[in-house]
Amino acid sequence: MAEPFDIAVLGAGPAGANAALEASRLGCRVVMIDEQSHAGGQVWRAKSAAVLSAPETPETSAGNQLRKAVSQSAIAHLGDARVWQIEQVPEGWSLQILVGGRSETIIAKALVLATGAREFVQPIPGWTLPGVIGLAGATSLMKQALMPPGHRTVVSGSGPLVFFVASEIRRLGGTVAAVVTPNSRMDWIGALPSMCRRPDLMWRGMVWMADLMLARVPIFWRHAVSDVRGEDAVSSVQISKLGPDWTPLRTVKTVTSDSVCLGNGLIPALEAAQLAGLEITHAPELGGWVPKVAKDGSTNLRGVFMCGDGVGIRGASAAEIHGKLAGLSAAEFTGKQVGLQKNRLYARYAAASSFGLAMTALSVPRPGLEKLATPQTIMCRCESLSRDQLLHEIEAGAASTNAVKSGLRAGMGPCGGKFCQTAIARLVASTKGLEEGAVPPHTARPPLRPVPVSALAGDFAYSDLPIPKPAPL
């Protein structure tokens, strides 16, 4: 086996890439692993090769700078590589990686987890129809392929992403039939003081809004898409007025469209952290369940550091700075001198976080939104389980996400629970009259991504299988 790395970084987004750059700059041997081909993460996702000549945006230029810095560094960057297992070993930490159809092992003294976030989509009738995509998913599609999600799109969801997506669709030549958001104008005014700490980002938001207003795109404040209609694809959506806690009150309009973007904020991707053994706590203001991580990225597990949106949704700017902090902390752990370098970053981290957290506060769904799901609405897509089936199981006594998983297989399909567990935990909590913080996610288990048996088996001779002594007779 090759000599262990000093540091393995999981995730090459703003957080992971900056952690890797800092540690590498200080002379650490760093490997950075990501399932995407190129560094940049979700926010600075690289364009696919077919559309490289397209004009720059702030995202692509920040991403290009980062990719350039990575390629000029000594970082060993493993793209198209999925980490499926994390284990503590005597040398530090070992990662099992699926790359090119094979499973390989990487060992490092320290581990930096920078797994980012994924989005939460509140299940509503019709949300499984082709033509419905996630709001954040739409940003990925547009960054990579430079194509709008359809000809005529309804863009619906909470927080800033809804305006970004709408303006991107227009920039790429699509039509926005309506913008629908559960936030009110007052919600946004309330966020102004925190937004003022990052005037640059606030300015970008104002440009999106101005564009939508000039184009006379209808904006439905304090509304939600309550039903997506169509036979085999989207044909129209219904829009409902929401109450103060986002409970749907009444349907106000039907809008024709061939595509819908839906999203209700981001949640930290913490399975890798759980697998490594980090403790988690519930922090709604950070997007839900988060691992316990200090502001310099250190954790109470020896040699494990974590940064970026995976420890709380603070946004890309904060992720960048948090990544630097975690990179420095990890380098320090491997014996490098970092002096006062961390101290210089804390104030910037606080300012960026304050902006990001204000956006998260706007994005986090309020309790009433759950009522958009009707008894027949599919909640677990892999196993096609409706809200009614889940409710029946919970009312019969299944009072945890693990118990619901055991009884119905919710979370045992290919997504491993990534798309259903938040909604299921909320349903358990609301049905049992518990706080969301009393219903933790189900036990995290490998593989973090599906792995073919052939990759696990590898090339082996039967006689090499380490077959232990048979059990007593």
Add this chain to the structure above:
Amino acid sequence: MTQAYDIAIIGGGIMGCGTALRVAKGGMRPIVLDQGDLGQGASGVNAGTLSLQIKRVKLMPYALKGHAEWESIGDAVGFRKTGGYTVAFTEREAELLHERQTLKAEAGAPITFVSNNALRAAEPHLSHKVRAASYCPDDGYANSSLTGQYYRAQLRDNGIDYKERAAVTTIAGSAGGFELGTSKGVISATRVLLAAGAWLKPLAALLDVELPVQARINTVSVTERMPPLTSTVIGHATGLLTMKQKANGTVLVGGGWQGRGMPQEGRGEVLSSSVAPNLALAQYALPDLAKARVLRSWTGFEANVPDFYPLAGALSGVEDAYVLGCVRGGYTIGPYIGKLMGDYILGREPELPLFDPGRDFTKDVI
């Protein structure tokens, strides 16, 4: 304070719930306490193999009865009697297979040896490298993940109280029996049954009894849905592979490969160095499995004492305290030995003998 229960059963796995149902039928008022959810210990995460071919010879009569119990429960736990093959790939394994299955057949399991042609006709996707195979028509499986759901409904229907997320942390003797301190208040009961699986040692220590219980950390993996690949339960001569394709198309692979961790510290950890050879062996037996993607691997704690026979009977030195656990192949045998235990607590003569928890584990006394 509420009236004392006739018995507090600590542990809501198969052993605890099975016994609770029996004593309730016999007129006692039990309560079942679990530190987590019912059926989230070994009973809810095991491979669900109901195979007589992997049972210990001396436990065969219990396993045959356990089979009958699961069969009568049927769909509620996804019971399927599919028949099962145990295969050997080398000369040595073939000898082992012959020797072991002969003894098991003598103990009452309807096991026969089959030709390669017969095996191929029945299981065309199986590897042609099989040297020898045995067959048992009674073998099959059930869905262990339904254990919690099933017993929760049974306890309800039989009016039996249970508390989940109620870990027992103290047990004090009192005039009328026992007072149990739990995270959900104090429970009084005339008797106690320790049915805490891999957690028996710390639990018995609360009564100052030392039980030499250890835990194995078994690994199970499941694939995505696949087209039909096998219709029976497939095992390996060494016991290091059990495999079946469920009605929904997923393939469940087990065999007792070891993860790591301690029962007191969470649910245990999967080790890639165990999963890899376990799945390699599965793929060797069923080459088409190569294409299947593994979606989840997990571990569970299986308790045992040094002689690998059950603890089932009165706890020595403590009046009105009982213990049931450490049953090898306990998923299969569980519902039956729970009944025996219930009868014993009710003061009836059990149909088959129990296993004295006070025996000398270093001597071959069973």
